Amino acid sequence: MSDLAKIPCSIVTGFLGAGKTTLLRHVLETAGNRRVAILINEFGDVGIDRDILEGCGIEGCSEDSIVELSNGCICCTVADDFVPALEGLLAMEKPPEHIVIETSGLALPKPLVQAFNWPAIASRVTVDGVIAVVDGPAVAAGRFADDTEALAAQRSEDSSIDHENPLEEVYEDQLLCADLIVLNKTDLMDEAARKTVADEIGRTVPREVKIVETEGARIDGSVLLGLGAAAEADLASRPSHHDAEGEHDHDDFETFVLDLPQVSTADEMIARIEAATGDHDILRVKGFLDIEGKPMRLLVQGVGSRIQQQFDRPWRPDETRQGRLVVIGQKGLDQAAITRSIAGE
Structure with missing residues (x-):
């Protein structure tokens, strides 16, 4: 079967809190009459992203067109979860014309x-493109990289030193696989920071890949779909x-779900979340x-201390009516x- 006869699939990847789900909402809003299905991979026991998309009020954003995988990292459970889920979408009475896959922030x-x-599935679908969403301010703050000058000095003295950060590896793998890179949250960066991050991305990716700057992950579906x-x-x-490993794990990360009762004011709870994030180095x-x-x-x-x-x-x-938060950290x-901190105990 030719590529033209295959259903195109877009893979949206990016680190925790980069703006993947928000980007999906904007894509759905601008997809026109195209039938788009969403396959979401959550990290943790309870999925939140599906609820976010189902509550968006966009026509076509229905229960049948959104599939959630919450049994583990999608790149580690391909045979057990991803392929059957994809086959289920293809078996729909009216199959989607485009499938968008949102990976977890920890997926390769x-x-x-x-x-x-x-x-x-090889004869029925094709990867239309891999889109990597980058949290610009986080990268500018050195969230995924060590002090490069100090690292270079140490390596020059001892070639056996290896200071690779697991978070940095995940981030770089997402960039290296991308066909399009979305540099998000540029409204929170000055021109110098934007140029610094774009230059760092250029040094990381050895081939020509377009970088698109966005605010609030707002990008038209025509830009992402049809690569x-x-x-x-x-x-x-x-x-x-x-590449040399048979598989990988995520032992460096953990997640838990926090159920919360009704609170009197939003400001009170947001202040608690911000305090807990600062005290306990919560990632997301x-x-x-x-x-x-x-x-x-x-x-x-929330990403780090930035809570939206x-x-x-x-x-x-x-x-x-029940408050529920997913907390992700190392x-x-x-x-x-x-x-105790978030619940105010």
């Missing part, structure tokens, strides 16, 4: 691209830190809060202390 994209060569990369046939140009917080006297749920998304909030939709009559999170 290359194993997922390789999966498109599996016999069960025609056929990435599964171009694996050699997408190097990875993990996302979820919903139930605010007293408010008919709408409060969507909360907005009322995204009314509580439905058939759902329990191994060794003090869950009890974080729970």
Whole structure:
């Protein structure tokens, strides 16, 4: 089957809190009449991103067109989860015209691209493109890199020194596999910081890859859909830190879910979340809060000390008003202390 007869799939990758889900909402809003299905891979036991998309009010953003995988990292569970989920979408009475896959922030994209060569799906789908979403301010602050000058000096003195950071490896692997890089949150950066990050990306990626700057992950669907990369046939140009490994794990990270009662004010809870993030080096917080006297749920998304909030939709009559946050950090999170801090105990 020719590539023109295959259903195109876009893989949206990016580190924790880069803006992948927000980007998907903008893509759906500008997809026109195209039937787009979304496959979401959450890191953790409870999925939040599906709720965010289903509450967006966009026509076509229906329950049937959004599939969630929450049993583990999508790049580690290809056979058990990803391929069956993709086959389920292809078996729909009206199959999607385009499939967008949102990986977890910890996923390596290359194993997922390789999966498109599996016999069960190889003749039916193609990777239209890999899109890497970058949190510009976080990278500018050195979130994923060590002191490069000090590192270079140490390596010049001793060639056996290896200071690679697991977070940096994940970040770089996502860039190295990309066909398009979205440098997000540029409204929070000055011109010098934007140029510095763009130059760093250019040094990391050995081939020509377009960088698009965005504010609030706002980008038209026509920019992301239709890249025609056929990435599964171009694996050699997408190097990875993990090419020599049979598989990888995420033992450096952990996550837990925090259920919260109704709170009197949003400001009170946001202040607690900010304090807990600073005290316990939390990487990512996302979820919903139930605010007293408010008919709408409060969507909360935090990266480091930056906490964003907005009322995204009314509580439905058939759902329990319950605050719920997913907390993600590096191994060794003090869950009890974080729970006490956020709950105000």
